[in-house]
Amino acid sequence: GQNIDQPTEMTATEGAIVQINCTYQTSGFNGLFWYQQHAGEAPTFLSYNVLDGLEEKGRFSSFLSRSKGYSYLLLKELQMKDSASYLCAPKGDSNYQLIWGAGTKLIIKP
C-alpha cells in the first residue's frame, strides 16, 4: 500500500531552526515535493527532490533518502510568516498523481 507519515503539529520559536520529517511508502518513486499551505489559502511549491541528498533554497532545505523512504524539510531563521501547514507529497508510479501526506501544522511563537 501507499502511506505517508509526518507529524501532525510542531511548535518552534521565531529565529530558531525546525526540521519536519516525512516517511513514505509508495508503489514506485518519481520524486518528492514539499508544499507550504497557509490557512485558507492554496498550497505553494517549496522544493522537489528526486535524488538522494540535500537541496538548499534560501532559508529552506529539503533532504531525501530513497533507500530509507525518508525526507525532511529544514526551515532556518524562522519567521512568524512561516506558521503554516507543510505537506509532504511523493510521486509514485502514476506520473499524474502526488500522494499527499496529511500535513504538519507548524506554529511559530515569538
Next chain:
Amino acid sequence: DTEVTQTPKHLVMGMTNKKSLKCEQHMGHRAMYWYKQKAKKPPELMFVYSYEKLSINESVPSRFSPECPNSSLLNLHLHALQPEDSALYLCASSQSVSGMAGELFFGEGSRLTVL
C-alpha cells in the same frame, strides 16, 4: 500574484442548483487538475487533463462534470450536489505531468458551500 485564476472565490448553492467553477492559466501548461480539499485534510485529486484530454477521473460522482474547452481553461460543472460536497476546490496546472515539470501551480481556490 497567482498565475492560475479561479472564479468564483466563494459559492453558495442549493442541492438543486447548477453552477460552474472556472479556472484559467496562461503559462502554457499542458496538464490541469481539479482537487477537493476539506478542512485540515490534504488535497484529494479529482480529475487530470493532459493536452486537453481527460486522463484521470478518481471515481468522482457524476454530479461533478469537468470540461477543458482549450489548453488554458478548465471548468467544473456542478449539479445536484450534497452538503458533504462543501469544500475548497483547487485548480492546478503543471508544465507536464512528470518529474520536476510536474510541479503544481495552484489557484487560490473556490470555497463551495452546499445548503
